[in-house]
Amino acid sequence: MSEKNSDQNRKIVVIQGRDVYEYRAFYKKFERAKYISHLDLYRAIQRTFQRANIPVWYTEGYHPHIYLTFPMPIFLGCEGVEESFDFRTTVDCSPSQLMDQLNAAFPEGIRITRIQAPVHKAAEITKADYTMLFTADGIDNPVLLDRWNAFLQQERIPAVKHTKKGPKEIDLKPMIYSIHTELTEKGLLVQMQVCCGIEQNLNATLLSDAFGAKEGLSLNYHLIRRDQMLLENGERFS
Amino acid sequence: MNVKEQLEPLLLKVQKPARYIGGELHSIVKDKNTVDFRIALGFPDTYEIGMSHLGLKILYDIINADPHCWAERVYTPWTDFEALMREKGLPLYGLESLDPLSEFDVIGFSLQYELSYTNVLNMLDLAGLNPLAAERAEDAPVIIAGGPCASNPEPLADFIDLFQIGEGEEVMMEMIALYRGMKADGSYTKHEFLRRAAQIPGIYVPSLYEVSYHDDGTIAAVTPTEGAPAKVTKRIIQDMSSVRYPSTFIVPYMETVHDRAVLEVMRGCIRGCRFCQAGFIYRPLRAKNPDVLCAQGKALCDSTGYDELSLSSLSTSDHPQVEELLTRMIDYTDEKKIGLSLPSLRVDNFSEELLEKVSRIHKTGLTFAPEAGNQRMRNVINKNVDEDEIMNTCKIAFEGGYTSVKLYFMSSLPTETDEDVRDIGRLAQRIVDLYFSLEKRPRKMVSVSISVAVFVPKCDTPFQWVGQDDFATIERKQAALLDSIRSRKISVAWHDVHTSVLEGVIARGDRRVGRAIYLAWKKGCRLDSWSECFDYDKWMEAIREAGLTVEFYASRTRDLDEILPWDHIDVGVSKNFLKREWEKAQRAEVTKNCREQCAGCGASRLLDRKDGVCVE
Ligand code: SF4
Numbered sequence: 019m020s021e022k023n024s025d026q027n028r029k030i031v032v033i034q035g036r037d038v039y040e041y042r043a044f045y046k047k048f049e050r051a052k053y054i055s056h057l058d059l060y061r062a063i064q065r066t067f068q069r070a071n072i073p074v075w076y077t078e079g080y081h082p083h084i085y086l087t088f089p090m091p092i093f094l095g096c097e098g099v100e101e102s103f104d105f106r107t108t109v110d111c112s113p114s115q116l117m118d119q120l121n122a123a124f125p126e127g128i129r130i131t132r133i134q135a136p137v138h139k140a141a142e143i144t145k146a147d148y149t150m151l152f153t154a155d156g157i158d159n160p161v162l163l164d165r166w167n168a169f170l171q172q173e174r175i176p177a178v179k180h181t182k183k184g185p186k187e188i189d190l191k192p193m194i195y196s197i198h199t200e201l202t203e204k205g206l207l208v209q210m211q212v213c214c215g216i217e218q219n220l221n222a223t224l225l226s227d228a229f230g231a232k233e234g235l236s237l238n239y240h241l242i243r244r245d246q247m248l249l250e251n252g253e254r255f256s
Numbered sequence: 257m258n259v260k261e262q263l264e265p266l267l268l269k270v271q272k273p274a275r276y277i278g279g280e281l282h283s284i285v286k287d288k289n290t291v292d293f294r295i296a297l298g299f300p301d302t303y304e305i306g307m308s309h310l311g312l313k314i315l316y317d318i319i320n321a322d323p324h325c326w327a328e329r330v331y332t333p334w335t336d337f338e339a340l341m342r343e344k345g346l347p348l349y350g351l352e353s354l355d356p357l358s359e360f361d362v363i364g365f366s367l368q369y370e371l372s373y374t375n376v377l378n379m380l381d382l383a384g385l386n387p388l389a390a391e392r393a394e395d396a397p398v399i400i401a402g403g404p405c406a407s408n409p410e411p412l413a414d415f416i417d418l419f420q421i422g423e424g425e426e427v428m429m430e431m432i433a434l435y436r437g438m439k440a441d442g443s444y445t446k447h448e449f450l451r452r453a454a455q456i457p458g459i460y461v462p463s464l465y466e467v468s469y470h471d472d473g474t475i476a477a478v479t480p481t482e483g484a485p486a487k488v489t490k491r492i493i494q495d496m497s498s499v500r501y502p503s504t505f506i507v508p509y510m511e512t513v514h515d516r517a518v519l520e521v522m523r524g525c526i527r528g529c530r531f532c533q534a535g536f537i538y539r540p541l542r543a544k545n546p547d548v549l550c551a552q553g554k555a556l557c558d559s560t561g562y563d564e565l566s567l568s569s570l571s572t573s574d575h576p577q578v579e580e581l582l583t584r585m586i587d588y589t590d591e592k593k594i595g596l597s598l599p600s601l602r603v604d605n606f607s608e609e610l611l612e613k614v615s616r617i618h619k620t621g622l623t624f625a626p627e628a629g630n631q632r633m634r635n636v637i638n639k640n641v642d643e644d645e646i647m648n649t650c651k652i653a654f655e656g657g658y659t660s661v662k663l664y665f666m667s668s669l670p671t672e673t674d675e676d677v678r679d680i681g682r683l684a685q686r687i688v689d690l691y692f693s694l695e696k697r698p699r700k701m702v703s704v705s706i707s708v709a710v711f712v713p714k715c716d717t718p719f720q721w722v723g724q725d726d727f728a729t730i731e732r733k734q735a736a737l738l739d740s741i742r743s744r745k746i747s748v749a750w751h752d753v754h755t756s757v758l759e760g761v762i763a764r765g766d767r768r769v770g771r772a773i774y775l776a777w778k779k780g781c782r783l784d785s786w787s788e789c790f791d792y793d794k795w796m797e798a799i800r801e802a803g804l805t806v807e808f809y810a811s812r813t814r815d816l817d818e819i820l821p822w823d824h825i826d827v828g829v830s831k832n833f834l835k836r837e838w839e840k841a842q843r844a845e846v847t848k849n850c851r852e853q854c855a856g857c858g859a860s861r862l863l864d865r866k867d868g869v870c871v872e
Binding site for chain 1: 264265266267268269273274277278279280281507509510511557558559560561562563593
């Protein structure tokens with residue numbers, strides 16, 4: 019596999035002597051589509067390619083499947099506004115036409131906002147911005163805010179992370195780069211920048227769920243959204 | 257706050273929230289002000305199972321094709337979401353509108369297995385409706401049911417207002433027309449509607465029938481009232497090639513059990529395996545022609561984006577043009593990189609060219625259903641396959657590179673002895689031996705897995721009179737089988753004895769079994785087909801408290817002259833035919849399949865075509 023004359027629309031890679039065109043699609047995931055898990059999202063997008071009749075590139079091998087990669091999986095329950103996936107076509111296509119064809123075929127809650135040639139590598143992502151809005155059963159928002167702030171001010175914020183090797187205790191504190199909470203009519207509106215990447219990753223709700231567990235509260239999430247993913251130098255992943 | 261806003265915070269507290277939110281591609285949302293009839297099509301099990309069911313997809317499509325009608329879906333919530341719904345007072349709702357079910361005109365349930373019955377009661381209760389039909393309010397939705405288990409509707413007679421017997425495409429629309437007409441002209445009362453609906457062929461209204469019993473508990477008489485017919489005859493579609501079939505399916509956001517395009521190839525089966533209820537209640541055989549099937553398959557794949565297409569029928573190899581059909585299908589799916597799955601395919605008499613095509617796509621594993629371990633037992637159940645065929649199929653498979661085969665059997669069949677059960681183990685051993693005798697075998701270890709279901713006698717089969725093995729006998733036979741297996745290359749999986757016993761009680765139950773179902777549900781039973789929820793002890797308590805016994809319903813052999821609880825439901829096959837078949841079974845005599853020779857089962861009566869021939 020090698021690369022040749024790419025432009026901002028697409029990258030051209032040569033696979034087994036054939037030109038293949040690689041694109042990065044940025045999409046929004048919202049409304050009911052936020053309840054899709056990563057694996058199901060993958061399937062939903064594959065099926066969209068089938069329906070949209072796009073000359074998409076299949077992987078080689080015994081079980082060929084549509085080539086699709088995601089930089090950082092988005093978790094179930096989380097909306098996204100700057101999410102992306104990469105795909106390839108066997109024919110040079112115009113990004114805007116691809117976008118129209120795909121958008122016409124997507125289910126509710128998934129929409130592509132732009133298609134371009136991939137610029138960064140997924141491995142360059144190190145942090146992400148999240149917005150959350152939550153309340154808790156049986157407790158007024160101002161009281162909830164006080165307890166949330168106290169929770170965040172701890173020296174260490176221990177949480178249990180479920181890994182393949184079983185549950186593991188980790189400290190969330192160093193993984194939070196900035197956090198701002200505002201009291202609104204609808205609940206606590208939290209904006210934060212946390213670590214996000216292949217090496218180390220903090221799902222926003224891991225923090226709030228740890229808070230709920232510690233305080234014995236049942237949190238009601240009204241919004242969980244990943245706003246963007248950033249490189250170490252603060253540049254937006256594109 | 258609308259239901260959607262009320263739902264959202266709850267959904268992130270439960271497993272698999274996509275089950276409960278709707279909005280999937282091709283789900284149909286209409287403006288409720290433009291329709292005058294709303295029905296919730298319910299499947300009394302989880303979303304993943306219900307979404308995989310073809311019958312409801314067909315009805316959803318047909319009803320929604322009428323601009324006056326809106327059909328939605330509803331499934332059984334898992335226990336975590338049910339608890340939240342009860343805690344927050346959130347009523348069960350339709351997945352398309354998110355409106356409470358109590359606002360619908362009709363709620364329908366597809367009855368596929370007996371162990372889903374408590375889910376019907378639980379779903380009605382979650383909808384804020386009384387499960388007991390007699391106690392439900394006049395303005396509550398009409399509760400209807402259909403599906404294979406409706407061939408013995410009696411255990412649910414207390415809960416369901418109306419059953420549709422047989423294939424639903426036409427009778428459903430006739431029922432809806434009656435309902436809408438009566439609502440429009442002001443003549444609707446629930447009772448009057450049910451009385452008139454009972455005049456539509458294929459509709460059974462249990463409240464219009466009185467059942468009396470002898471002192472020994474058997475039925476003395478079933479008496480229709482208010483002009484209801486003495487026998488309700490099932491409906492069939494005369495011409496499968498011209499009946500409407502969905503051009504698209506709802507594409508779920510989450511993975512379901514059969515998450516793929518499904519093409520119904522035909523209805524009915526020519527084989528007549530005596531244990532198989534489906535083989536009798538769907539008679540006669542009606543196939544779709546290959547042109548129609550190819551067009552329908554293409555439409556489905558194009559509109560859904562599914563990369564798997566499954567051909568569905570009881571025995572696809574018996575399709576009259578199976579070679580043409582498969583050749584054309586494989587060419588299409590190959591080109592489109594779509595996987596074709598061919599369950600229930602016998603490959604014995606295919607041409608070499610087709611066999612090569614089929615085996616190319618069919619590499620995943622080999623399954624085979626001899627059903628019984630020796631020839632006498634296979635004759636008893638009329639499973640027309642002999643050991644040479646079994647061995648030959650395995651030989652072809654092994655020489656073709658397979659190293660594992662899966663075999664399906666049943667135990668506790670009528671006339672079966674412990675020795676017969678041991679023959680299952682011996683047959684598996686001969687397959688292992690066969691493997692090692694082959695020169696051309698793969699250089700890997702062989703594995704033969706056998707899955708053994710416990711036979712449960714069902715209505716409308718030749719075994720409908722037979723006493724099911726009791727608990728102790730089933731366990732003894734399982735032990736005999738395990739003892740007969742001497743090789744680590746053979747693995748055995750059993751069906752649970754407890755659920756088989758309960759299924760046996762309900763499957764041939766009468767109206768009084770409804771009391772046990774109600775009490776079991778009251779004790780908290782639901783999702784009974786899920787081992788983590790099934791509570792046998794509670795069920796046994798409920799059966800006792802209802803004044804019933806397992807012995808009477810499951811293990812008692814009925815007298816051939818006894819009035820059976822389902823005798824007034826006519827699925828086409830005659831009682832005389834079933835008696836003849838039962839007598840032949842006891843003599844281990846086989847009956848030819850419909851294509852070889854008509855056995856005069858009675859189902860040809862259902863065809864408009866009166867030349868008396870079912871199969872070309
Ligand atoms: S009438 Fe004859 S051919 Fe028709 S289904 Fe019955 S046995 Fe088969």
